[in-house]
Amino acid sequence: MNEQNGSADRDGGTGVRREPDWGRLADGTPVARWVLTDGVLEVGLLEHGARIQSVLAPDWDGTRADVVLGFPGLAPYAGKGRSFGATIGRFANRIAGGEFDLDGQRVSIPTTDRGNAIHGGPHPFSEQLWTAHPVDGVRGVRFSLFSPDGDNGFPGGLSVHVTHVLREGALTITYSATTDAPTVLNLTNHAYFDLAGEGSGTIDAHLVQVLADRFLPVDETGLPTGEFRAVEGTPFDLREAVPVGYRVELDDEQLHRGKGFDHCYVLADVPGGARPPALAAVVTEPVSGRTLEVRTDQPGIQFFTGGSLAGTLVGASGTAYGPRAGLALETQAFPDAPNHPEFPTTVLLPGEEFRSVTEFRFTAV
Template sequence: MTTRWLKVMLLSMTTAMAAHGSVTKADFGKMPDGTAVDIYTLKSDAIEARITTYGARVVGIKTADRDGKVGDVVLGYNTLEEYLADNKTYFGAIVGRYGNRIAKGAFAIDGKTYEVPKNNNGNSLHGGTLGFDRMVWQGRAIADGVEMTLVSKDGDQGFPGTLTAHVRYTVHHNALRIDYSMSTDKATVVNLTNHAYFNLAGEGSGTILGEEMMIAADKFTPVDAGLIPTGELVPVEGTPFDFRKAYVIGARINDNNEQLKIAGGYDHNWVLRGANGETKTAARSYDPGSGRVLTVTTTEPGVQFYSGNFLDGSFKGKSGAAYTKNTGLCLETQHFPDSPNHPSFPTTLLKPGETRHSMTTFTFTTQAK
């Protein structure tokens, strides 16, 4: 074997190894009842993600801008105590058992009505008053990442069935991938998603209104005054919800539009192109200042684009800056809100003997000026 070929092989091996992630575990504090909380740091050659067992949360994602400067692009806190004190924002958490809203906190399965906590203007939001975001998950290091496991017992927050949820976070070069797996011993409804808030200029650096957004959807689900879908699938064409081509987020957010007024901005579900279960692009966000680009792909049928309308400065983040309105955005891949009460929506029903899988990937790149 020639020296030249040996060098090529070594370079290829080094590149391949660098694309894979390293995983380290550390203490992140204790719950009021003494339960230990851990934090895992996942590193590849291009990104670093920190995941805590409290709420299976993304605490931070570090990635370089177009000039190579590394910054944290996810809103959050430095300590467990700060997360415990915040019961409003769901920063970085896995929300469930049912992410997003269920109208009037009620739904029926096989003719039986179930009631869950009404914690959002008479509706149920993100699983109720004690959702998955407030639970300590069991963490386990795996190749390139961490697997989080939670067992939600039958009757938890009023939901039927003992649900076992596995959420795997892995890093692959410039991407953070989330794989969800859910099973139950009794028919139930489930809709898990991650509630990370992104600011591609860096957390604490101001609003996201100057970022450009593309959403690969021709329709969205309009809502009533309680942010519950009406059941319609409305074309985005001719509305401020048309992001089929990239638009600056702040360009139309204050338009005289009833849907924007109801939500105080964007807080809606878009109906993604492609079949449920098929991997597809959901959205692409670009920050002109830093050059960072976030591309979201998923197997889910919808994505909730939330422009941080309810952030009010009550909480200060990792950098010490107050998180005010529009200082972060969420791209929550999901089944549609209130699906249990809309038979025409893709079903969120999960039955015994079934295992539901879904996948979402957040990929970070840069774009020249």
């Protein structure tokens, strides 16, 4: 049991444990870590950023390793590693120029990436301290946050809940939100996975399958161009599992722009974007046999091979995270959707409830 920086509240057989003083913010505020166990997985969650801090998963012979890139202390999460494992919002991915029209008004969000707003602006959900409570009757934790009207420029007071439940080798994340004024919303989780074990090298040998016929090409700043491009005949055809390192190295304009894969795959028909929860992606690490299956009801999944990781952050194993140290599979609405009427809407209105489910299931073969 990790009791770093404080004693732990034992789970009493419930499979839920709270470490109340795992770390402290710069102002001295304590941050708790929650641990969920089900006999197969052990998942560490932080109140800072409502984030996945660790996932201990077994390989084919039962040996467990942490398969999520993360840090042993709070400081990196409060700095350059703010997106690692975090809940991303209010708007995951990019908004062109940080501006869009909503309800007859022009909305402006501070820009943070090549002239665009990304992941909610300069003080996003990943930097916030969320309140947390165990979920009765299951191995779960519910994180809650209120984002006031005008937060990072977004209109409307927004109440957000993110619930993590662990059951039989699967971590299910349920997002819900309500607003008191029209706003836009795009929530996801930004965990980086290395199924060989955090800090073991690159994810080049991982076999990746994304069950999508189309993807969204991007411009030089990572914004979608508006085209829905067929994957057939391109390096982006992942309908059958392929070693990701081989594809990343191909000479392709889109791969150059993303420093590898950093693209949204289209999982649902448009324009409505409605999709029942279904298998979206499968990743297998061939040596350990660890396999990750991702299911979601979201219309898109952003596949990111970590090309922008620069080796400036050192992970829990003491290894610096360089390019392709991990991969992310971010289930979400389409990037820059507020500026693309052809994309499924991300508008949330008063009286509506946003609700979405994503499942990460870990097995070993």
